Amino acid sequence: MTDRPLVLGIETSCDETGVGIVRGRELLADEVASSMDQHARFGGVVPEVASRAHLEAMVPVLEGAFAKAGVKPDDIDAVAVTAGPGLAGALMVGVAAAKAYAYALGKPLYGVNHLAAHVAVDQLEHGPLPASCVALLVSGGHSSLLLVPDVTGDVSSLGSTIDDAAGEAYDKVARVLGLPFPGGPPVDKAAREGRADAIRFPRAKLHDGTLDFSFAGLKTAVARWVEARKDAGEPVPVADVAASFQEAVADVLTRKAVTACREHGVTDLVIGGGVAANSRLRALAAARCESAGIRLRVPRPGLCTDNGAMVAALGAEIVARGRPPSTLALPADSSLPITEVLVP
Amino acid sequence: MLLLGLDTATPAVTVALHDGGQPLAQLVTVDAHRHAELLAPAVARVIADAGVSRYDLTGIVAGVGPGPYTGLRVGLVTARVLGAALGIPVYGLCTLDAIAADVDAGGGDFLVATDARRRELYWARYDAAGRRTVGPEVARPADIPVAGLPSAGEGPMLYPGLFPGGLGPAFPAAATLCRVAAAALESGDPDKLLLAPEPLYLRRPDAREPGAPKRVSQ
Numbered sequence: 001m002t003d004r005p006l007v008l009g010i011e012t013s014c015d016e017t018g019v020g021i022v023r024g025r026e027l028l029a030d031e032v033a034s035s036m037d038q039h040a041r042f043g044g045v046v047p048e049v050a051s052r053a054h055l056e057a058m059v060p061v062l063e064g065a066f067a068k069a070g071v072k073p074d075d076i077d078a079v080a081v082t083a084g085p086g087l088a089g090a091l092m093v094g095v096a097a098a099k100a101y102a103y104a105l106g107k108p109l110y111g112v113n114h115l116a117a118h119v120a121v122d123q124l125e126h127g128p129l130p131a132s133c134v135a136l137l138v139s140g141g142h143s144s145l146l147l148v149p150d151v152t153g154d155v156s157s158l159g160s161t162i163d164d165a166a167g168e169a170y171d172k173v174a175r176v177l178g179l180p181f182p183g184g185p186p187v188d189k190a191a192r193e194g195r196a197d198a199i200r201f202p203r204a205k206l207h208d209g210t211l212d213f214s215f216a217g218l219k220t221a222v223a224r225w226v227e228a229r230k231d232a233g234e235p236v237p238v239a240d241v242a243a244s245f246q247e248a249v250a251d252v253l254t255r256k257a258v259t260a261c262r263e264h265g266v267t268d269l270v271i272g273g274g275v276a277a278n279s280r281l282r283a284l285a286a287a288r289c290e291s292a293g294i295r296l297r298v299p300r301p302g303l304c305t306d307n308g309a310m311v312a313a314l315g316a317e318i319v320a321r322g323r324p325p326s327t328l329a330l331p332a333d334s335s336l337p338i339t340e341v342l343v344p
Numbered sequence: 345m346l347l348l349g350l351d352t353a354t355p356a357v358t359v360a361l362h363d364g365g366q367p368l369a370q371l372v373t374v375d376a377h378r379h380a381e382l383l384a385p386a387v388a389r390v391i392a393d394a395g396v397s398r399y400d401l402t403g404i405v406a407g408v409g410p411g412p413y414t415g416l417r418v419g420l421v422t423a424r425v426l427g428a429a430l431g432i433p434v435y436g437l438c439t440l441d442a443i444a445a446d447v448d449a450g451g452g453d454f455l456v457a458t459d460a461r462r463r464e465l466y467w468a469r470y471d472a473a474g475r476r477t478v479g480p481e482v483a484r485p486a487d488i489p490v491a492g493l494p495s496a497g498e499g500p501m502l503y504p505g506l507f508p509g510g511l512g513p514a515f516p517a518a519a520t521l522c523r524v525a526a527a528a529l530e531s532g533d534p535d536k537l538l539l540a541p542e543p544l545y546l547r548r549p550d551a552r553e554p555g556a557p558k559r560v561s562q
Contacts, residue, residue, distance in 0.1 A: 048413065049551060051413065052545070052549065055420060055424075058421055058424065059425060073429060092379075092417065093417055093418075095380055096383065096417075096425075097422070097425045099384035100384065100387075100421070103384055103426070104425070172557075176557050220560050223560040227559060227561045231561075328385045328388055329385050331378075331380065331381050332380055
C-alpha cells in the first residue's frame with residue numbers, strides 16, 4: 001500500500017453529513033451538508049431530525065465529493081467512517097453507507113473514532129503530528145483533553161467535562177441572552193463589543209488538580225446573573241455578559257490544556273472541535289502557549305467543525321501504517337471510548 | 345435480470361438475490377437491534393452464495409417501511425449507496441405490501457400489521473386480489489378497524505386478543521420483494537407498484553419547540 005493512500009471519509013455522528021477525500025495528507029474534497037437550520041427552532045440538535053437528513057444527503061454529498069476531488073470511485077484505496085462516539089441513529093446511517101460503498105467497490109473499510117479524527121485532521125493543514133501531543137477537543141458534544149502519542153492507535157483521555165460540553169454551555173447562554181442557536185458564533189460576535197472583565201463568572205475545577213472540566217455551574221451562574229438584572233428592571237448588558245462568559249470558558253480550557261502539556265512533558269497542543277473556531281479561545285491559547293513554550297496547532301474553522309475530511313485524514317494515516325481493516329459487521333458505537341481509534 | 349432485495353423495516357433483516365424467475369439465495373436474521381451490523385454481511389453472503397458478482401446486479405429493491413426508523417434507514421441508505429456505486433436503479437416497495445404478497449387469505453379481504461413501537465402498529469388493508477385498499481397508517485392497536493378480518497405480520501402476534509384470525513407470515517421475505525419487483529418491471533408499468541426508495545416514517549420526529557428559558561434563581 002502506498003504511503004499516500006487515496007481515502008474516502010464519511011462522517012455522520014451529529015448533524016453534519018460529511019464526505020471528504022484525501023490523498024495521504026493532501027485534502028482533495030470536503031463536502032458537508034448540515035441539518036443545523038432544521039434544529040435551530042428546537043434550540044438543540046434533534047437526533048431523529050439529524051438522522052433523517054443524513055439519509056437524504058448521503059448520496060448527493062458522496063457524489064459531490066467525487067466531483068470536487070476529480071477522482072473516480074474505483075481509484076480510492078479505502079473507505080473510512082466514523083464508528084463513534086456520537087448519536088446512535090445518526091452514526092448508523094454513515095456506517096451503513098460506508099459498508100455499502102466499500103463492498104460495492106471492493107475496497108477495505110475502516111471504522112474510526114470521531115475524536116481521534118478531530119486530531120488527525122490537523123495534518124491536512126500543518127503536516128505530520130509530532131511524536132506526542134496533547135489535544136483539546138471542544139464542541140457541542142465533547143470537551144476533552146487527550147494525550148496522543150500516536151493518533152492511529154495510542155490515544156488516552158487526560159480529562160473531560162463532568163457535565164455539559166463547552167459548546168452546550170454556549171448554546172444555553174445564547175438562549176438566556178436571546179441570541180440564536182447554535183450559540184457559539186453569536187456569543188463570540190457579541191463578546192467582541194463587551195468587556196471580558198465586566199463580570200467575574202466562576203471557573204469551576206480550575207484548581208482541583210484534575211484535567212476535567214465543568215460548565216453546568218457557569219451556565220447557571222450566567223442565567224442567575226441575567227435574571228437578577230431583569231428582576232431589578234435593569235437592561236442586560238449582552239456584550240459584557242457574552243465577553244465575561246466567554247473569558248471564563250477560554251480561561252479554564254486553555255489553562256488546563258497548558259497544564260496537561262506540562263504534566264506530560266509535551267510541547268505541542270492541537271485544538272479541534274467546533275468551539276475551536278471561537279476567536280477568544282484561539283487568541284488566549286496562542287498567548288498562553290507562546291509564554292509556556294508550546295507549539296499550538298489549530299486547523300482552520302471549516303476543518304474544526306465535523307466533516308468527512310477529518311475521517312479520511314485519520315483513515316489515510318491508518319492505511320499508511322498498514323493496520324488491518326474493519327469487517328462488514330462493524331457496529332456503530334455511540335459511546336466508543338477514545339482508546340479505540342480503529343474498530344475491528 | 346438479477347435483483348438484490350432487502351428489507352429492514354421489521355425485526356427481520358432479510359436479503360435475497362433473484363433472477364426474475366426464481367430466488368437464487370436468501371438470508372433472514374431476526375434481531376431488532378442489530379440491523380446496522382447484520383445487513384452488509386448478509387448482502388455479501390447472498391451474492392457469494394449465489395455465485396454471482398455484484399457487478400452483475402441489474403437492480404435493487406428495498407422495503408421502504410413503514411417501520412422503526414433506525415433500522416429502516418440502514419436498509420435504505422445501503423440500497424441507495426449500492427445503487428449509486430454500481431450504477432443500477434433502486435426501487436422501493438411498501439414493506440406491508442411485501443408481507444401481503446405472501447398471504448393466503450382464502451379469497452377475502454385481510455389486514456397486515458407490523459410493530460411501530462410505542463404501543464402502536466403500522467397497518468394496511470388488502471382486498472382478495474392482494475391490492476392495498478387502506479393505508480399504510482400508524483395507529484394504536486385498539487383503533488385499527490379489524491372487523492374480524494384475518495391478518496398477517498407481527499402485529500397479530502403482539503396483540504392476539506385484538507386480531508382474531510392471525511395468518512402468516514410475520515415478516516417480509518426479500519425474495520418476495522424481488523418477485524413482486526420483477527413482475528412489476530416486466531409488466532411495463534412498474535410505477536403502479538414500485539415506489540422511490542424513500543422511507544415511510546408516517547410520524548414526525550419527536551421534538552418540541554422550547555418555551556422561554558426556565559428560571560434558575562429562587
